[in-house]
């Protein structure tokens with residue numbers, strides 16, 4: 449059965465007539481009958497055009513940390529916009545947001561704001577290149593750092609048959625239109641392998657401007673860093689004078705108030721933040737040491753944009769961070785997320801279904817027909833994603849909405865309840881039985 453009921457399907461047909469594939473981001477398209485459409489949202493729920501209600505675990509691919517339509521955030525935005533929204537001049541919410549980020553994220557000394565995760569990783573890489581005077585960037589297989597040509601290589605949807613050896617992978621282009629010359633500027637390596645990284649840096653470390661890493665593979669089912677991996681990168685970056693960038697677009701203000709820096713206790717030179725920073729309002733940030741950040745400026749590294757630091761987004765982020773600073777957000781997410789992770793494990797074990805659960809309560813993935821721990825993108829190809837999708841589609845048909853593509857984790861928000869957990873686990877169990885043909 450397709451997810452789209454009749455009215456939702458008619459709406460999607462209307463969208464497809466004027467928008468390629470009916471979506472404004474390729475990631476959102478599944479097929480003509482199973483691409484999610486949303487007519488309304490409230491707290492932890494979304495509603496389609498047929499009036500169906502879903503417990504939302506997609507949460508806009510991660511930003512919605514406080515639930516949809518959060519009254520505290522929307523209230524701050526509503527009161528702010530009556531005083532103007534875009535000035536090409538510094539305004540108070542920008543400064544408040546920067547101050548809060550510095551208070552919350554250990555080691556961040558200065559901040560520049562952008563509108564999207566792609567913009568902030570693009571600027572962060574330019575900053576690293578400007579600071580070091582080098583061009584080469586290292587990224588890891590399966591990580592996604594945004595839509596720009598710099599790093600749109602070997603992301604999670606890459607073709608495993610065209611990526612070469614693990615020792616020295618071939619960068620795989622993720623879009624038509626990326627100039628071939630960009631290949632010379634990127635080296636892709638397997639996540640979590642200190643030996644391969646160490647060997648590569650021994651050969652080329654002095655040419656590398658930046659290592660950019662998702663500290664948890666948030667675009668690869670939530671694969672965790674092995675103990676010591678982030679620490680090894682920190683030590684190698686110090687040794688070779690490389691800028692270490694944690695791309696915290698997914699982990700920032702989600703896995704802890706201070707993101708990966710707080711959770712893992714490893715300090716990169718720069719972190720990039722977006723998603724949960726705005727609870728859905730478009731805002732992103734580059735946070736780093738004063739020494740590096742002060743290379744941004746007139747006649748130095750260019751960073752800017754007409755809408756960067758606009759009142760709508762910064763007022764929203766000010767409220768999001770203020771609420772997080774009360775300490776009320778993460779205990780609830782931890783509790784509810786842990787219950788779901790434990791419940792999925794218990795159900796799969798009871799039915800004898802091999803499975804691996806990756807990630808942390810705020811952001812976790814599950815994969816089936818594998819029982820070895822996963823360390824990198826290549827491990828993901830051992831799992832049975834058709835089985836995953838059969839269950840996910842069953843769940844969506846029954847009012848619980850994880851992402852149908854299992855590479856994208858489940859996301860939790862502080863509005864999810866224990867009652868939602870019970871419903872989710874029941875629907876998951878029914879979906880598992882359905883997938884097993886029971």
Ligand SMILES: Cc1ncc(COP(=O)(O)O)c(C=O)c1O
Pocket residue numbers: 509564565566567569592593594595662666667695696697698722723
């Ligand atoms: C880790 C990471 N970096 C960067 C981006 C790009 O962010 P945006 O979609 O806001 O441009 C994403 C988006 O999913 C992401 O997950």
